Amino acid sequence: MQLFSSCCGRGSAGDKEAKTEPPRKIFSLKELHAATNSFNYDNKLGEGRFSSVYWGQLSDGSQIAVKRLKSWTNREDINFTLVVEILSRIRHKNLLSVRGYCNEGQERLLVYEYMPNLSLVSHLHVHGDVRASNVLLDSEFEARVTDFGYGKLMPEDEAKSNNNNNGYLSPECVASEAGDVYSFGILLLELVSGKRAKLGLTEWVLPLVYERKFGEIVDQRVKEEDVGEGLKKVVLVGLLCAQREAEMRPTMSQVVEMLMNESKEKMSELECNPLFKKPCSSGDENHREDQEGADVITEEKDDHHQQQE
Numbered sequence: 432m433q434l435f436s437s438c439c440g441r442g443s444a445g446d447k448e449a450k451t452e453p454p455r456k457i458f459s460l461k462e463l464h465a466a467t468n469s470f471n472y473d474n475k476l477g478e479g480r481f482s483s484v485y486w487g488q489l490s491d492g493s494q495i496a497v498k499r500l501k502s503w504t505n506r507e508d509i510n511f512t513l514v515v516e517i518l519s520r521i522r523h524k525n526l527l528s529v530r531g532y533c534n535e536g537q538e539r540l541l542v543y544e545y546m547p548n549l550s551l552v553s554h555l556h557v558h559g560d561v562r563a564s565n566v567l568l569d570s571e572f573e574a575r576v577t578d579f580g581y582g583k584l585m586p587e588d589e590a591k592s593n594n595n596n597n598g599y600l601s602p603e604c605v606a607s608e609a610g611d612v613y614s615f616g617i618l619l620l621e622l623v624s625g626k627r628a629k630l631g632l633t634e635w636v637l638p639l640v641y642e643r644k645f646g647e648i649v650d651q652r653v654k655e656e657d658v659g660e661g662l663k664k665v666v667l668v669g670l671l672c673a674q675r676e677a678e679m680r681p682t683m684s685q686v687v688e689m690l691m692n693e694s695k696e697k698m699s700e701l702e703c704n705p706l707f708k709k710p711c712s713s714g715d716e717n718h719r720e721d722q723e724g725a726d727v728i729t730e731e732k733d734d735h736h737q738q739q740e
C-alpha cells in the first residue's frame with residue numbers, strides 16, 4: 432500500500448538489506464545496550480502503554496527498533512520466551528515480525544526491524560494520538576502491522592481498561608474476528624477522514640453518507656477532484672465493518688474482496704446496502720445515540736478549525 436509520497440524519520444540506510452529478514456535471534460542485553468547507546472533518550476522513537484521503543488544499530492549496520500516492556504513483572508504467569516517464539520513464527524509481508532528478543536534479569540525486550548516512516552498516526556494527526564500507531568510504514572510507505580498478539584504479554588486488566596475508550600474496541604468488547612473487523616473499519620474511516628478514531632466516528636460519517644456528501648467526509652487535505660470511487664468505497668466498507676451488531680459485519684475475506692474488486696457492478700451493489708439508506712423514523716433511540724456520537728466529532732472539527740485560525 433503506497434500511502435504517501437512524503438518522507439520523514441531517520442533516513443533509510445540499510446533498509447534494502449532489512450527487506451530480507453534475518454533469522455530470529457536471542458540478543459544479549461549488552462548487545463542491545465550497545466545498539467541503543469544504553470537506551471539513550473535521544474534514541475527513543477516513542478512510548479506506548481506498555482513499552483518504550485528505541486532506535487538502534489547492530490554491529491552489522493542494520494537498524495532496529497527495540498521495544499522495552501514496562502509492565503512485565505505483572506505477568507509472571509506467562510512464559511515470555513515461549514510467547515515470543517510462537518509470535519515470531521507468524522510471517523506475512525504486511526506483518527512486522529519479531530526479529531529477536533532478550534530475556535535477561537528484569538528486562539524483557541523485543542527487537543523489530545526499524546520502520547523509518549514511523550506510524551500511520553504520525554501522518555494523520557500531527558498533534559499525535561494513539562492506535563493507528565500500530566500500522567508502521569517502511570521506507571517505501573508499505574504498511575506493516577505491528578504488535579500482533581502482543582496483548583498476550585500485557586497485564587489483562589490494564590489492557591482492557593486502556594482499550595475501552597479508544598474508539599477501536601467493538602461494542603461487544605470481546606476479542607474475536609468480528610471485533611478485529613470492527614477495529615479495521617474504524618481504521619479505514621480514520622484513514623480516509625483524517626479524524627481521530629474515537630467514539631462517534633461512524634455516527635458522524637453515516638448521515639453524510641445518507642446525503643452522499645463524500646467530499647465532507649474525506650480529509651480536507653485531499654483535493655476535491657481526488658475524491659474518486661476508491662475513497663468512497665473505503666468509506667462504505669469502513670462503515671460496513673464498524674456496525675454495532677457483530678453478525679452484520681462482513682468477514683475479513685469479504686472485506687478484502689470488496690476493497691480489491693474494481694467492477695462498477697460491485698460498487699453499486701455496495702452502495703445499495705440498506706445501511707446507507709436514511710432510516711424513515713428520526714425520533715428513535717438509535718438516532719439519538721447516533722447524534723450524541725456525531726456531536727463528539729463535530730466538536731473535534733470545530734477545535735480543528737479554531738486551531739487553524
Ligand SMILES: Nc1ncnc2c1ncn2[C@@H]1O[C@H](COP(=O)(O)OP(=O)(O)OP(=O)(O)O)[C@@H](O)[C@H]1O
Nearest residue numbers: 476477478479480482484496543544545546550564
Ligand atoms: N519497528 C518500529 N520502527 C519504527 N518506529 C517504531 C517501531 N515500533 C514502534 N515504533 C514507534 O514507537 C512508538 C511506540 O510504540 P509502542 O508499540 O510502544 O506503542 P503504541 O503501539 O504506540 O501504543 P500501545 O502499545 O499503547 O498500543 C510507535 O508509535 C512508533 O512511532
